[in-house]
Amino acid sequence: MTGPLIIVNLKAYAEGTGEQATRIAAAAREVAEESGAVIGVAPAYTDLGIIARDYDVPVYAQHIDGVVPGAHTGHVTAEQVRAAGAFGTLVNHSERRLTLAEIDAALSAARRCGLQAVICTNNVATTAAAAALAPEYVAIEPPELIGTGVSVSKADPGIIERSVAAVRAVNPEVKVLTGAGISTGECVKIALELGTDGVLLASGVVKARDPAAALRDLVSLL
Numbered sequence: 466m467t468g469p470l471i472i473v474n475l476k477a478y479a480e481g482t483g484e485q486a487t488r489i490a491a492a493a494r495e496v497a498e499e500s501g502a503v504i505g506v507a508p509a510y511t512d513l514g515i516i517a518r519d520y521d522v523p524v525y526a527q528h529i530d531g532v533v534p535g536a537h538t539g540h541v542t543a544e545q546v547r548a549a550g551a552f553g554t555l556v557n558h559s560e561r562r563l564t565l566a567e568i569d570a571a572l573s574a575a576r577r578c579g580l581q582a583v584i585c586t587n588n589v590a591t592t593a594a595a596a597a598l599a600p601e602y603v604a605i606e607p608p609e610l611i612g613t614g615v616s617v618s619k620a621d622p623g624i625i626e627r628s629v630a631a632v633r634a635v636n637p638e639v640k641v642l643t644g645a646g647i648s649t650g651e652c653v654k655i656a657l658e659l660g661t662d663g664v665l666l667a668s669g670v671v672k673a674r675d676p677a678a679a680l681r682d683l684v685s686l687l
């Protein structure tokens with residue numbers, strides 16, 4: 466993949482479930498084609514297969530469990546999401562926190578199945594720790610800004626800069642995303658200028674009246 470990566474996490478929002486999820490996936494594909502940006506979608510498991518099958522967008526699981534297939538009720542394996550068509554997976558999202566050992570196991574499972582891994586982190590120290598595990602991406606998101614509409618790019622650019630520096634010091638191969646409150650092209654532009662490789666966002670697109678217009682705004686200054 467080339468160009469900045471934008472991942473739209475549909476979380477468990479009603480506005481990002483079922484038919485609405487497929488509408489957002491279609492918009493993501495269209496805006497990616499128009500702009501050259503890479504726009505991925507992280508739908509609920511229940512929508513993952515259909516989106517991966519019918520929409521030409523990189524699909525991410527919102528979480529995987531670091532277990533091998535077997536007797537694990539209520540778990541979801543890397544093999545299952547891969548078979549359903551996932552391209553990658555989030556790991557340790559702020560709303561789905563894991564222990565360090567669980568993050569490591571989930572990352573091993575992702576590698577085993579060829580899934581791109583995006584480890585989410587909540588501060589500079591956890592970002593450095595995540596980078597030491599060598600995932601493809603880390604995504605720094607200050608939890609207090611998630612879902613607020615107050616953008617990390619504007620409210621806390623320092624955490625982005627320090628996270629980028631920490632990752633470069635630990636493992637320069639690891640790419641950095643940032644998220645929380647991102648909703649405009651300006652937020653994306655600032656995040657990229659601060660050294661990131663893209664953004665992870667949710668409400669700015671999922672809860673927008675016109676998700677396609679929100680996506681167009683996000684890529685407008687690339």
Ligand SMILES: O=C[C@H](O)COP(=O)(O)O
Nearest residue numbers: 474611612645646667668
């Ligand atoms: O996964 C996405 C992040 O938690 C950011 O959510 P948000 O864009 O609604 O603030």
